[in-house]
Amino acid sequence: MKNEKIKFRDRIKDISAGLGDSLKESTLWGSIFRPGSPFRKGYSDSPRNRSYVVMNNVLYHLHPVKVKRHGVRLSYTLCLGGLSFFTFIVLTITGIWLMFYFRPTEMAYVDIQTLQTSIAFGSLVRNMHRWAAHIMVLVVFLHMSRVFYHGAYKAPREFNWVIGVILLILTLLLSFTGYLLPWDQLAIWAVTVGGNMAGYTPVFGQQVKFALFAGLEATEATLLRFYVLHVLFLPFIIVIFMAIHFWRVRKDGGISGPL
Amino acid sequence: MVDIPEHLLLRTAEARAKALGITVEQALAELKGESAPTKIEKEPEVLDVSPVEKEVKETPPPPAAEVKETPPPPAAAVKEAPAPAAAVKEAPAPTKTNGKTNGQIPAEVDFSPETKVTQRLLTVVKAKPIQKPASEPVDKVNTWPHLMLPEFISLMAMTAFLIFISAILQAPLLEEANPNITPNPAKAPWYFLGLQELLSYWDPQIAGVMIPLLIGVLAFMAIPYIDRNKDNKPSKRKYAIMLWTFFLAGAGTLSIIGILFRGPGWNWTYPWIDGVWFDDLLDWVHFE
Numbered sequence: 001m002k003n004e005k006i007k008f009r010d011r012i013k014d015i016s017a018g019l020g021d022s023l024k025e026s027t028l029w030g031s032i033f034r035p036g037s038p039f040r041k042g043y044s045d046s047p048r049n050r051s052y053v054v055m056n057n058v059l060y061h062l063h064p065v066k067v068k069r070h071g072v073r074l075s076y077t078l079c080l081g082g083l084s085f086f087t088f089i090v091l092t093i094t095g096i097w098l099m100f101y102f103r104p105t106e107m108a109y110v111d112i113q114t115l116q117t118s119i120a121f122g123s124l125v126r127n128m129h130r131w132a133a134h135i136m137v138l139v140v141f142l143h144m145s146r147v148f149y150h151g152a153y154k155a156p157r158e159f160n161w162v163i164g165v166i167l168l169i170l171t172l173l174l175s176f177t178g179y180l181l182p183w184d185q186l187a188i189w190a191v192t193v194g195g196n197m198a199g200y201t202p203v204f205g206q207q208v209k210f211a212l213f214a215g216l217e218a219t220e221a222t223l224l225r226f227y228v229l230h231v232l233f234l235p236f237i238i239v240i241f242m243a244i245h246f247w248r249v250r251k252d253g254g255i256s257g258p259l
Numbered sequence: 260m261v262d263i264p265e266h267l268l269l270r271t272a273e274a275r276a277k278a279l280g281i282t283v284e285q286a287l288a289e290l291k292g293e294s295a296p297t298k299i300e301k302e303p304e305v306l307d308v309s310p311v312e313k314e315v316k317e318t319p320p321p322p323a324a325e326v327k328e329t330p331p332p333p334a335a336a337v338k339e340a341p342a343p344a345a346a347v348k349e350a351p352a353p354t355k356t357n358g359k360t361n362g363q364i365p366a367e368v369d370f371s372p373e374t375k376v377t378q379r380l381l382t383v384v385k386a387k388p389i390q391k392p393a394s395e396p397v398d399k400v401n402t403w404p405h406l407m408l409p410e411f412i413s414l415m416a417m418t419a420f421l422i423f424i425s426a427i428l429q430a431p432l433l434e435e436a437n438p439n440i441t442p443n444p445a446k447a448p449w450y451f452l453g454l455q456e457l458l459s460y461w462d463p464q465i466a467g468v469m470i471p472l473l474i475g476v477l478a479f480m481a482i483p484y485i486d487r488n489k490d491n492k493p494s495k496r497k498y499a500i501m502l503w504t505f506f507l508a509g510a511g512t513l514s515i516i517g518i519l520f521r522g523p524g525w526n527w528t529y530p531w532i533d534g535v536w537f538d539d540l541l542d543w544v545h546f547e
């Protein structure tokens with residue numbers, strides 16, 4: 001009796017192992033995971049496979065096969081650039097989710113209220129989007145300070161610093177346009193303060209303010225305008241500049257240093 | 260005259276010093292022509308070219324005593340002849356002349372088996388590779404796993420932290436927007452409050468706002484082109500580090516004042532007396 005049980009268990013084991021093997025041997029599996037992938041059949045940890053993991057992966061667009069030893073020490077970059085990028089990804093994911101429940105009209109405020117009270121995880125996702133936005137501004141700024149203290153903007157990386165400043169401005173604009181969207185008293189007056197500052201531009205002040213507000217003051221037309229900038233235009237632009245930024249990091253010889 | 264690199268001269272001098280039993284400094288001075296060449300008392304160590312030579316050595320012919328050394332200009336050779344018959348020849352050897360020696364033709368050597376040959380420095384050809392390595396080799400590690408693993412961990416830590424604060428801190432949502440009710444004070448988002456504080460010191464109608472802002476942004480972009488110091492060692496760029504630290508301290512101070520210490524009418528308040536006049540924080544910072 002006992003013997004039979006063991007046999008049965010072994011058979012199950014054999015069958016599942018066999019299934020796993022034949023799945024990994026299948027054409028489909030092999031076509032998804034390229035050579036070197038840890039998910040492929042017979043993967044082993046060898047220097048060659050370590051190179052292949054990166055080379056035969058979409059991540060090859062971001063990372064070279066090898067990087068300077070000092071650059072992977074956490075204390076060098078503090079991973080701040082990577083975290084800026086990562087918070088941006090989190091913001092994109094949570095932001096798309098929020099878009100399902102949000103209309104940039106006179107319903108905006110009600111939509112946010114509904115989101116918080118009657119939609120599963122609505123409150124959590126809204127909080128994540130908001131705090132991640134604050135964190136991104138902070139982290140990008142810290143990243144900039146890290147780059148400065150390392151003198152990492154020096155030749156040949158001068159232009160990547162310039163692109164970085166553009167990224168900082170885009171980050172601030174993204175955050176600022178998002179600030180208006182909940183359409184509460186905090187939102188409208190913060191944006192009014194900002195817009196009024198733009199109104200003090202010499203000569204073109206009123207025109208700048210008019211273009212920003214889509215009118216003379218913050219109204220629902222402003223809301224729609226900020227919404228389009230926030231969910232479409234600015235993310236589109238910032239992704240382009242990020243692509244250039246990452247590309248330049250590699251082309252300029254990888255991470256700077258060592259000090 | 261070829262400009263002989265210092266390290267080659269030194270190597271020659273060392274070999275010579277060893278052969279003649281003099282100090283390296285002395286040999287170097289001789290090679291440079293700064294002092295008279297040492298006379299060789301004993302027979303210098305030589306390279307045995309053939310077994311025949313051994314016999315020659317065992318019964319040194321009288322002329323061996325006459326071993327002479329040609330006073331060496333650096334590029335010329337130390338030459339030695341075992342028999343008077345094979346005396347130093349001044350015969351020019353055009354085929355062996357290197358253009359660079361500028362007419363200083365090294366004395367010809369007879370390479371017959373009987374000849375003892377010491378090392379000779381004929382000429383120095385400066386190392387000029389056809390391919391230059393673009394950069395020095397650097398110490399590198401595999402991206403997988405040494406970079407991607409820490410990245411993955413910080414990504415996870417960040418997500419955990421974000422979910423944690425989002426679960427305990429509620430994002431603010433005040434009453435619905437109403438253009439007719441102006442809150443006092445009306446504050447910009449926190450990252451602009453340092454700027455708002457700064458701008459409150461001058462009349463925006465006069466100074467303008469966007470112009471200083473634009474100049475500020477351009478100044479930031481110009482930093483790499485202004486700072487021409489090539490060093491990245493912190494000890495070599497104290498001035499730059501000091502400037503940035505001042506900037507951080509200034510921006511931080513202005514921001515904190517703008518966030519916490521400004522109340523109605525942008526007048527000075529103390530958060531522990533009058534509360535926080537900053538709605539972004541209102542829900543979770545309580546001083547009262």
Ligand code: HEM
Nearest residue numbers: 077081082084085144152153160161164165167168255256
């Ligand atoms: C959206 C914002 C940004 C993202 C996602 C981003 C991302 C990155 C990443 C991933 C790196 C690789 C090294 C590291 O992690 O430190 C990097 C390097 C760099 N970043 Fe950024 N960055 C941003 C903003 C900025 C800003 C505001 C500046 C400066 C004004 C800047 C200047 C640089 C420079 C000069 C490097 C090269 C540093 C080195 O080689 O050590 N970046 N960035």
